[in-house]
Amino acid sequence: MTPMKRPKRGPVQGSIEVFDPHGDLRLVIGADGTVFQVCSRALARSSPVWEAMLYGPFAEGKDRQSAAGNHWEVTLPEDTAEGFCIPLLAAHCKLTTIPPILDRDTLFAVVAVCDKYVMVECLAPFWRGWIEALPDRYPDPQVLIQELLISHRFGDQENYQAVLLMLLTFLGRDTASGRISVGKRGEYDLSQDIHLDHLGIFPQLELAHRTLFSAVGKRIREAMEKLTNPDSYHLLDGHWQRLCDCAMLGALHRTAALMEVEAWFKPGQEGLGSHTSTCLADVIIQLENMRRSVIAESGMSERQGGAHRDCTPWTPFTLDDIFTEHRVKDLVPFNETVVFKARGESWTNSRSVYD
Structure with missing residues (x-):
């Protein structure tokens, strides 16, 4: 119609x-x-x-x-x-x-x-x-923010959180100015949006950005620790475990260099959001592509019986995992008293x- x-x-x-x-x-x-x-x-x-x-x-x-x-x-x-x-x-x-x-x-x-x-x-x-x-909404920041305001003024908390989820998914940061933005190239500066100013949620969006990227950084750090600490992950005998870890670690460094994301894996990964203008959705996609490339590069997936599946310390994670750990309604609560x-x-x- x-x-x-x-x-x-x-x-x-x-x-x-x-x-x-x-x-x-x-x-x-x-x-x-x-x-x-x-x-x-x-x-x-x-x-x-x-x-x-x-x-x-x-x-x-x-x-x-x-x-x-x-x-x-x-x-x-x-x-x-x-x-x-x-x-x-x-x-x-x-x-x-x-x-x-x-x-x-x-x-x-x-x-x-x-x-x-x-x-x-x-x-x-x-x-x-x-x-x-x-x-259907698209990741056009102005469209999303309009719908966010509409949902808030009509008291529709369910749709408000759904729109916020979409907005947070495409949230990035301008590495030059440090301001959070939306879009593939960070082209929309949220700090200048009058409707977010009316809602009073810009500081919460900034905090949510740091929280979500810290969660991703934590996953990366855990993967690195399991690869570099011989006592952290043992499903195979020590000899094969060391071979697996060394192959994965070397492949990880090579793949990170090829993808030009070495900074993601350096100490202080919880500040990941400060090192990239890439939005959260694209970071998750890149990490999964990297995980698969590392497994292929290491050659361990060709081991007899595909046993590498049982010893890899780097298990996949998705946006759903991140938003299950950090719920939208907790990151940016619905404030009826605005x-x-x-x-x-x-x-x-x-x-x-x-x-």
Whole structure:
């Protein structure tokens, strides 16, 4: 089914889009000045922000506009008509006209408005369906972060953790600046992302990056210790064990040199994340390729009966192993009490408002 971007809102009279033909308020939205005719009481019932703004002692309020002899009009140039449309349909009880599927950009615009004007509850019956209908996510950092914010604002902890898992999987570090980034070449600097700033999780992502790469470094260190310590791993008799270890150790150094990742195997491997801009997923893939190359290079896989399988100290590990050891919900907990930077604090002590 093709996502619907702009559902029907109601009859248009000139340049005015009508949500309530008897509406007493006009909203002028966005840089292009789209005008919505709405019911002020419907908006006030939908949100404490609207209640305070429209019926409180503010410039946008009814009393001040009436005293000035003006038609009641509220101008919101920083918002978008696309984001306002669906929340206004809900506020005016036009639920049957709300589309069951939204594309990610439209949904993000809706989230921005609902979060800013505290209207999330108005669309509670639709959130789960919209999130589940989103197309498969890709490791595009801005797409992932948008979906992360969407999931957080709708209270969808399961999807929030799933998106975080994807984000952490493709997390790397710019070795020049030391900043964590996302992308094959570390092209997206997370420290500059305003939405992560709103969520307040950037420090946790930095710590998670160090923790996950330390876990990988620990696995590498354990493999090296088993190869260099003759007392650490004995499944065969001493003679064959020494032959196996020496062959594996030599093959490991040669393979690491060929792959230009010798730094990964030097003392202090727990700082692995500081030595590479490669994302976690690619590091795991490279290590598994290296493990297989080492086994092949050592020649021990050709031993009679394939006994090398029983004595190799370097067992494979996957991303699942790393995230089982370090769970996403522990690395970056879901914080329901996040308070966003609020332009709307002048109206009420409301929660998140987008700049």
